[in-house]
Amino acid sequence: MSRIPFLRMEGLSRRDFLKICTIATATMGLPVEMVDKVAAAVKSPERPPVIWLHFMECTGCTESLLRSSHPPLARLILELISLEYHETLMSGAGKQAEEALKKALEKYKGKFICVVEGGISTKDGGIYCKIGGRTALEIVKEVASEAAAVIAIGTCAAFGGVQAAHPNPTGAVGVGQVLDRPVINIPGCPPNPYNFLSTVLYILTFKHPPELDELSRPKFAYGRRIHDHCERRPHFDEGRFVEAFGDPAHQKGYCLYKVGCKGPVTYSNCSVVRFCDVGAWPVGVGHPCIGCTEPNFWDRMTPFYEHLPKIYIPAGGGIRAEAEKVGKVAVGGAAAVVAAHAAAGVIKKAVKSFGRKGNQESEE
Amino acid sequence: MAKKKEILYRRVFVWSWALRIFHWTFALSCAVLILTGIYIHYPPITTKWAEFKPQYLMGTLRYYHFTAAYFFMAALAVRLYLLFFGNRYERFTDFLPINRRNLRSFWRSLKFYLYLTDEHEWRMGHTVLAGTIYFLLFLAAVVMSITGLYLLYPDISWISKMGVALFGSAQMARFIHYILHWCFIFFVIVHLYIAIWNDFKAPEAIISGAFSGSKFMPADVKED
Missing domain, CATH: 3.40.50.700 (NADH:ubiquinone oxidoreductase-like, 20kDa subunit)
Incomplete structure (x- = not known):
C-alpha cells in the first residue's frame, strides 16, 4: 500500500x-x-x-x-x-x-x-x-x-x-x-x-x-444494553407487541420482544452507531436482535424467534425441549401427584372403614 | 364403633413474630412475582388494549415485579438471620437431615406422606422432610435473587462482574431465572396441599399456627 x-x-x-x-x-x-x-x-x-x-x-x-x-x-x-x-x-x-x-x-x-x-x-x-x-x-x-x-x-x-x-x-x-x-x-x-x-x-x-x-x-x-437504547422500547413498556412477522403490529413498528428479540440480554451500541451509512440496524428494520455479541450465542440465543434456549435433555439421545413445556409438565405433574395423593388417602380411608365394619360384623 | 380415646393437647409456641413476618412477606411477594413474571415472560395479546388506552402496562407490571422482589429479598435476609440466630425451631440444625435424629425423622415423615404408616410425625418445629424442601427453596430463592439482580442492574459494575462469573451471560441468567420460577409454582401447589392435608390428618392447627405462632401437640408426646 x-x-x-x-x-x-x-x-x-x-x-x-x-x-x-x-x-x-x-x-x-x-x-x-x-x-x-x-x-x-x-x-x-x-x-x-x-x-x-x-x-x-x-x-x-x-x-x-x-x-x-x-x-x-x-x-x-x-x-x-x-x-x-x-x-x-x-x-x-x-x-x-x-x-x-x-x-x-x-x-x-x-x-x-x-x-x-x-x-x-x-x-x-x-x-x-x-x-x-x-x-x-x-x-x-x-x-x-x-x-x-x-x-x-x-x-x-x-x-x-x-x-x-x-x-x-x-x-x-x-x-x-x-x-x-x-x-x-x-x-x-x-x-x-x-x-x-x-x-x-x-x-x-x-x-x-x-x-x-x-x-x-x-x-x-x-457497555450498553440494546433494550435500554432501543427505539421500540416505549412499545415494550406500553405492552404493544408484534405477534407475528407482517402482522398489523409489525407494520406499525411495535416491540419485537414476543418474536424472540434478544435486546434485553445483549450488549452493543447497534441502536446508536447503526450499520452502513443509511442508519439501519436489525431492530430498526423489523427483525429481532439475535444477540450476536454475546458468548455462545449460537447455543443460547437460539431459537432466534423465541426468548429462551431450549432445554437439552440427556436421555433419549438428547432431545431439545422447550423450557415452557418442561415447566408446564412439571407443574401439571405436581397437580397430578397432589390429586393422586388425595385420592390415595380417600381410598385408604374407605378400605380401612370397610375393614373395621367387617371386623365389627364378625365380632357380632 | 370403638370408643374414642381422649387425647389431651398442649399449646406450644414455636414460630417467632420474625419468622411469621418472613413467611407472609415471602408468600405474598412470591404470588406477585409469579403472576407478574408470567406476564413479563410472555405477555398475552395486550396490543389492542394498549393502543386503545395507553397505560404503561409492561412498565407498571415490571415495577410491581421489582418492588415485590425487594420484599422477597428482605424476607430472605430475615430467614437467613433466623437460620443461625432464630429460636430453636427456626435454626437449620433443627430441620436439616444432618444428624441421626433428624435423618430418622425424615424417613418417618416420608413414610407417613406415602401412607405407609399412620403415625404422624410429631415435631415441634418443621418436620425434617418439610425443612429440607424449605431449605432447597431457600437456595432457589437466593439464585432467583442473584439472577434477578443481574438482569435488573447489568450496568452496575460489581453486579455484572458477578453475573458474568456465575452465569456467563445475561441470557443464561434469564434462562435460570425462568426455569427456577417453575419450582416456585410447583412448591406453592405442593405446600398448600400438604398444609391442608396435615390439618386433616393431625390436629396440630398448623394453618392458624402460621398466623399465631403456636401449634398443638399431644400432651404425652415428647420430642426425642
Whole structure:
C-alpha cells in the first residue's frame, strides 16, 4: 500500500475524514474537543503495523468492513494501519505469504497489532484448522507472543462463534482462551466496523487500550444494553407487541420482544452507531436482535424467534425441549401427584372403614 | 364403633413474630412475582388494549415485579438471620437431615406422606422432610435473587462482574431465572396441599399456627 499523504487520499475528502473521526470519537464516548486529538493521531505518519490472521470463520468480518457502503471508512482503516499480512487482501500466496508473515514478525517484533479473525480449534492438538502445515493454535500463539496488542474481531475470534456451537466437534474457542495475555474482543456477527476503527484509534490516540468489560469488550461499544437504547422500547413498556412477522403490529413498528428479540440480554451500541451509512440496524428494520455479541450465542440465543434456549435433555439421545413445556409438565405433574395423593388417602380411608365394619360384623 | 380415646393437647409456641413476618412477606411477594413474571415472560395479546388506552402496562407490571422482589429479598435476609440466630425451631440444625435424629425423622415423615404408616410425625418445629424442601427453596430463592439482580442492574459494575462469573451471560441468567420460577409454582401447589392435608390428618392447627405462632401437640408426646 502506498504511503500517500492522508488528505490527498483518493476518494476521501477532508470533510469525510473529519466526519469519520467525529463518529469514531463519539463512538468512544469522548467529547467533541477530542476530535482534534484523534484526527492528529490519525494524521501522524507513524502507522501501526498490523498482522491480520484468519482462522475458523467465514471472512464475513473482513467482508463487512471492506464492502461497507462507506468506502471512505474502509479506506481510512486500511490507510490508518500498515497492513503487513492479511490473507484475504494480500496478493502473495503459499510460500510468498509465509515469507511475508515471517518478515513482518521479525521487522515489527513487539510493535505490531495482531488482529485475529476466527475461532481456534483446540481438539486433538488443533489439527482441524491448519495453514501451511501449522495449526491455528501454533500460529496464533507465536504471532501473539510478539504483538504489542491483540484484537479479536468478530464473535468467532472473541468467543468461538458458530463452530463452537454444540457439539463443537473441533473444540473451537475464542482467542482469549488460548492466550495468556489480555485480548480486546470486538464481537458481533459481523461487528460494526466503527467499533474496530474506534478501538484502533483509541490505542493510537492514548497509547493504551480502552476500558474493557468482564468479557474484554471495549466498554464504549459494548457497555450498553440494546433494550435500554432501543427505539421500540416505549412499545415494550406500553405492552404493544408484534405477534407475528407482517402482522398489523409489525407494520406499525411495535416491540419485537414476543418474536424472540434478544435486546434485553445483549450488549452493543447497534441502536446508536447503526450499520452502513443509511442508519439501519436489525431492530430498526423489523427483525429481532439475535444477540450476536454475546458468548455462545449460537447455543443460547437460539431459537432466534423465541426468548429462551431450549432445554437439552440427556436421555433419549438428547432431545431439545422447550423450557415452557418442561415447566408446564412439571407443574401439571405436581397437580397430578397432589390429586393422586388425595385420592390415595380417600381410598385408604374407605378400605380401612370397610375393614373395621367387617371386623365389627364378625365380632357380632 | 370403638370408643374414642381422649387425647389431651398442649399449646406450644414455636414460630417467632420474625419468622411469621418472613413467611407472609415471602408468600405474598412470591404470588406477585409469579403472576407478574408470567406476564413479563410472555405477555398475552395486550396490543389492542394498549393502543386503545395507553397505560404503561409492561412498565407498571415490571415495577410491581421489582418492588415485590425487594420484599422477597428482605424476607430472605430475615430467614437467613433466623437460620443461625432464630429460636430453636427456626435454626437449620433443627430441620436439616444432618444428624441421626433428624435423618430418622425424615424417613418417618416420608413414610407417613406415602401412607405407609399412620403415625404422624410429631415435631415441634418443621418436620425434617418439610425443612429440607424449605431449605432447597431457600437456595432457589437466593439464585432467583442473584439472577434477578443481574438482569435488573447489568450496568452496575460489581453486579455484572458477578453475573458474568456465575452465569456467563445475561441470557443464561434469564434462562435460570425462568426455569427456577417453575419450582416456585410447583412448591406453592405442593405446600398448600400438604398444609391442608396435615390439618386433616393431625390436629396440630398448623394453618392458624402460621398466623399465631403456636401449634398443638399431644400432651404425652415428647420430642426425642
